[in-house]
Amino acid sequence: xxxxTSVRQVDGVTIVDCSGRITLxxxxxxxxxxxxxxxxxxxxxxxxxxxxxxxIDSSGIGELVSAFTTVRNQGxxxxxxxxxxxxxxxxxxxxxxxxxxxxDDEAVAVKAFS
Amino acid sequence: xxxxxxxxxxxxxxxxxxxxxxxxSRIAAESGFGEDEIxxxxxxxxxxxxxxxxxxxxYDPGKKVNLDFETTNNDLVITIRDQGNGLDPxxxxxxxxxxxxxxxxxxxxxxxxxxMDEVEIRPSKTGTEIKLVKHVRGPATGGKEASQ
Numbered sequence: 016x017x018x019x020t021s022v023r024q025v026d027g028v029t030i031v032d033c034s035g036r037i038t039l040x041x042x043x044x045x046x047x048x049x050x051x052x053x054x055x056x057x058x059x060x061x062x063x064x065x066x067x068x069x070x071i072d073s074s075g076i077g078e079l080v081s082a083f084t085t086v087r088n089q090g091x092x093x094x095x096x097x098x099x100x101x102x103x104x105x106x107x108x109x110x111x112x113x114x115x116x117x118x119d120d121e122a123v124a125v126k127a128f129s
Numbered sequence: 130x131x132x133x134x135x136x137x138x139x140x141x142x143x144x145x146x147x148x149x150x151x152x153x154s155r156i157a158a159e160s161g162f163g164e165d166e167i168x169x170x171x172x173x174x175x176x177x178x179x180x181x182x183x184x185x186x187x188y189d190p191g192k193k194v195n196l197d198f199e200t201t202n203n204d205l206v207i208t209i210r211d212q213g214n215g216l217d218p219x220x221x222x223x224x225x226x227x228x229x230x231x232x233x234x235x236x237x238x239x240x241x242x243x244x245m246d247e248v249e250i251r252p253s254k255t256g257t258e259i260k261l262v263k264h265v266r267g268p269a270t271g272g273k274e275a276s277q
Contacts, residue, residue, distance in 0.1 A: 038175075039143065039179055040143050072176065073179070073236040074179070076236055078233070080232070080233050083231075084231055084233075108240075114230060114231065
């Protein structure tokens with residue numbers, strides 16, 4: 016399944032609904048381009064909804080880290096929403112679960128942005 | 130588990146990565162592994178082949194990736210060889226180190242070691258051979274490693 020994103024706005028937060036696989040190649044590039052485009056338009060409160068991301072490899076994990084640091088370096092915030100068990104487990108074993116701000120409720124996640 | 134051995138010779142392309150992952154997933158399923166183990170095996174193979182294509186063979190169309198699957202009564206043994214300059218496992222930084230946690234790469238070998246029961250990395254001047262073993266009833270994570 017190809018990786019796709021769609022963007023919506025909720026109370027000043029940009030929610031990126033992601034679906035498919037974030038892997039080396041198309042998936043990683045699509046995510047990178049989506050985040051860069053949002054930042055270029057001044058959207059700095061970004062919530063990545065990964066509820067429909069069923070697979071992620073080490074390149075995809077690296078892309079999430081890159082998105083996190085890129086947004087942070089531009090004075091923004093990036094949080095993760097609705098991790099699947101596979102993605103959750105991968106972030107746990109790579110010790111990234113505590114690096115990211117991970118939420119499982121969209122309304123709570125939106126309110127958590129400063 | 131029925132004993133069998135199959136081998137593939139693959140080009141150094143991104144398509145090879147997906148193909149190897151899908152083949153690993155199919156063979157793991159046919160070997161009787163559960164859903165979680167199938168994902169672990171296929172992801173480990175994917176990560177090794179990514180390294181072989183990108184870092185080993187560096188997309189060189191003249192270099193191939195060899196992929197062998199051997200099923201025995203107790204194990205699924207997967208051997209992947211590239212024709213690069215040889216991966217030195219001693220030079221792979223620990224991705225869990227606080228200094229490396231926010232790096233955007235360097236987690237592939239760690240994931241491979243996490244998902245497989247045994248991992249042997251054999252670098253040479255003519256390429257790297259990585260042997261992965263998953264026991265039929267082995268532990269799900271926290272594999273042993275033997276680097277040479």
